[in-house]
Amino acid sequence: QKEVEQDPGPLSVPEGAIVSLNCTYSNSAFQYFMWYRQYSRKGPELLMYTYSSGNKEDGRFTAQVDKSSKYISLFIRDSQPSDSATYLCAGQGFQKLVFGTGTRLLVSP
């Protein structure tokens, strides 16, 4: 079993939709959680960074962590075609980041 599980998609939505991206993890030592966005042929770009359980909002993006169920979510409001990318969730234990395999998101105009 992988430490971080993520549905690879692709997830296709129309422009303006609310997108929900999810991950589950198994390592109880994870306390920090990140979401990265990766465009084709580029390196991952840090989107959101949260500590422990709770919500964090940044513009159209909201990250949610539920440590009791080991569930991580990223919500994108008013999705745009420019949001089309692969979204990677990650948990951090002892300095090491462990990534999910990524979910490919396609937002059509």
Next chain:
Amino acid sequence: KAGVTQTPRYLIKTRGQQVTLSCSPISGHRSVSWYQQTPGQGLQFLFEYFSETQRNKGNFPGRFSGRQFSNSRSEMNVSTLELGDSALYLCASSLGSGRGTEAFFGQGTRLTVV
């Protein structure tokens, strides 16, 4: 502020050869981590260096090695290349002052082994 710089961007090598990849972290960052990204396995952790010392290591064979210099620049070496080593190699830099420090990635080096 300059981001993480990886060189070269693209590389084609033959099986059995060796390769060295370079990563220059963000100024002031002392931690450099290396990852291998493939379509099937996603991002897999190779190793992390902090202040010239390997602090963490993933589950990769000994053919994969790295080092970090006093200016925090890091190199990764793969010896006796195999076809399965074809991947995007990414490095990430962070302040490295402890858990929870944000990691920033470079654009990666795409290695193709033929």
